[in-house]
Amino acid sequence: MSPTSLRTAAAAGLLALVASVTACGAPAAAPVAPGASASAAPSSPAASDGPAPPASVGTPAASNRVTFVPTRVDLPGGAAAPVEPAVTRDGELAVPENVQHVGWWDGSARAGDPFGNTVIAGHVDSATEGLGFFARLLRVEKGDTITLRGADGHHLAYAVTSVRTIKKDALATGSAAFDQTGDPHLVLITCGGQYRRGAGGYDSNVVVTATPKGLAR
Amino acid sequence: MTARALRRLLTLVVLLGATVGLAGLTAGPSFAAGSADVYVVQGLPGRSVDVAVDGKTVAKGVKTAAVVGPFKVDPGSREVTFSDGGTELLSRSFDVKARSSWDVVVHLPEGGSTDPTVTVFRNDTSSVPRGKAELVVAHTATVPAADIRVNGKVLFSDVANGQSLDLTVPVATYKVAITPTGKKSPVYLGPVSLTVKGGAVNRVYALGDPEKNTMNVAVHVLATGSSGSKRPDKVDTGTGGEAAGAVRFLARLTR
Numbered sequence: 001m002s003p004t005s006l007r008t009a010a011a012a013g014l015l016a017l018v019a020s021v022t023a024c025g026a027p028a029a030a031p032v033a034p035g036a037s038a039s040a041a042p043s044s045p046a047a048s049d050g051p052a053p054p055a056s057v058g059t060p061a062a063s064n065r066v067t068f069v070p071t072r073v074d075l076p077g078g079a080a081a082p083v084e085p086a087v088t089r090d091g092e093l094a095v096p097e098n099v100q101h102v103g104w105w106d107g108s109a110r111a112g113d114p115f116g117n118t119v120i121a122g123h124v125d126s127a128t129e130g131l132g133f134f135a136r137l138l139r140v141e142k143g144d145t146i147t148l149r150g151a152d153g154h155h156l157a158y159a160v161t162s163v164r165t166i167k168k169d170a171l172a173t174g175s176a177a178f179d180q181t182g183d184p185h186l187v188l189i190t191c192g193g194q195y196r197r198g199a200g201g202y203d204s205n206v207v208v209t210a211t212p213k214g215l216a217r
Numbered sequence: 218m219t220a221r222a223l224r225r226l227l228t229l230v231v232l233l234g235a236t237v238g239l240a241g242l243t244a245g246p247s248f249a250a251g252s253a254d255v256y257v258v259q260g261l262p263g264r265s266v267d268v269a270v271d272g273k274t275v276a277k278g279v280k281t282a283a284v285v286g287p288f289k290v291d292p293g294s295r296e297v298t299f300s301d302g303g304t305e306l307l308s309r310s311f312d313v314k315a316r317s318s319w320d321v322v323v324h325l326p327e328g329g330s331t332d333p334t335v336t337v338f339r340n341d342t343s344s345v346p347r348g349k350a351e352l353v354v355a356h357t358a359t360v361p362a363a364d365i366r367v368n369g370k371v372l373f374s375d376v377a378n379g380q381s382l383d384l385t386v387p388v389a390t391y392k393v394a395i396t397p398t399g400k401k402s403p404v405y406l407g408p409v410s411l412t413v414k415g416g417a418v419n420r421v422y423a424l425g426d427p428e429k430n431t432m433n434v435a436v437h438v439l440a441t442g443s444s445g446s447k448r449p450d451k452v453d454t455g456t457g458g459e460a461a462g463a464v465r466f467l468a469r470l471t472r
Binding site for chain 1: 294296297298308309310311321322334335336337338339346347348349355356367372373374375376377379380381382383384385386387389444445446447448449450451452453454455456
């Protein structure tokens with residue numbers, strides 16, 4: 001297969017002599033002939049009729065990243081709202097009807113993922129329910145802290161790096177709001193700009209971008 | 218041989234391994250009647266092994282870095298035996314749960330020993346977000362605890378033999394390298410170019426012994442299906458107009 005395969009063939013031959021297996025690099029005491037008495041070495045894996053010792057079970061390393069689906073967002077000042085998964089229907093992100101809840105685009109990064117934006121959108125207001133939770137985004141400033149929380153006490157804090165007003169038709173094409181390949185960011189989206197009754201409502205989106213302060217816990 | 222030449226050879230070997238390993242694309246899980254899937258990853262350098270499950274031979278002459286399976290097994294304690302040329306190398310048991318998927322890896326332990334060991338990893342076959350891939354890197358080589366660098370960044374640190382780490386990543390080609398914990402050299406492995414497959418778990422096993430120039434990778438790609446909805450074209454989040462006054466005021470401030 002590879003040149004190294006040949007080179008290690010000799011080592012492999014040596015290995016084949018070793019019928020018993022030791023755990024951590026200690027040399028085998030002596031080659032054990034197949035079919036050797038099980039009572040002579042009760043723990044010998046070569047004993048074909050005794051039960052085989054258990055295999056090691058692979059474990060995640062301690063440095064494995066925590067990632068989580070956000071279930072709550074804390075804004076500066078302590079206001080918090082539930083976050084629900086939101087799907088894209090006919091090209092539009094369907095945020096929760098309840099204007100006090102916000103929606104995490106289910107195709108976006110989880111909090112703590114190494115690549116891609118975690119996208120959360122919510123109503124600024126609605127004709128029937130009044131001001132929405134994300135009307136508070138209009139008061140968010142650069143440097144503010146926003147925290148996402150998930151199941152099992154997981155959380156990740158972000159520092160706001162920009163607050164921008166982007167024309168709605170430019171959000172998907174002219175901004176990186178939905179990017180899933182770059183460095184991880186939190187992107188919070190609501191509506192803003194000019195309100196034109198009968199002309200599709202607000203003409204812009206307010207987009208808050210924040211970067212993670214360290215790793216998710 | 219100079220260090221540079223050695224590294225170049227290593228890279229070549231790794232690239233070869235990756236190409237061969239990628240052939241290990243296996244179908245998604247289709248568990249029949251509560252059975253479980255067992256795959257075998259051959260992580261012993263320079264030899265071919267025969268594999269038996271519960272005493273029945275399921276594969277012969279499995280080469281280094283090859284992935285074979287799935288072998289359907291019933292739930293309960295299962296025994297996997299590895300042999301080479303009729304000589305049993307080792308036999309290990311593990312508990313299999315119904316409708317589960319496992320990679321059984323025969324590999325060298327940490328340190329200089331040539332006595333094989335077996336580590337079993339349960340495969341997470343839950344669906345992966347659309348356009349993304351699950352990347353799992355497992356340490357089954359002789360080297361001490363190591364860092365795993367992806368595109369030059371340490372994304373996994375201090376990983377010991379028998380441990381693995383997982384990431385959800387966009388579908389792309391990544392340069393994966395393995396270095397000692399906290400150091401940039403010596404490079405134990407790579408950098409190897411790895412194109413991950415979307416809607417799948419991409420399991421990469423680092424195997425072999427850099428001292429003997431046998432570092433290699435085995436890749437097991439297990440299709441899982443995708444979840445999550447498409448990228449939106451627009452976000453409409455205001456129908457009231459109440460916030461308009463505040464919006465106008467604040468928009469001026471933030472401009």
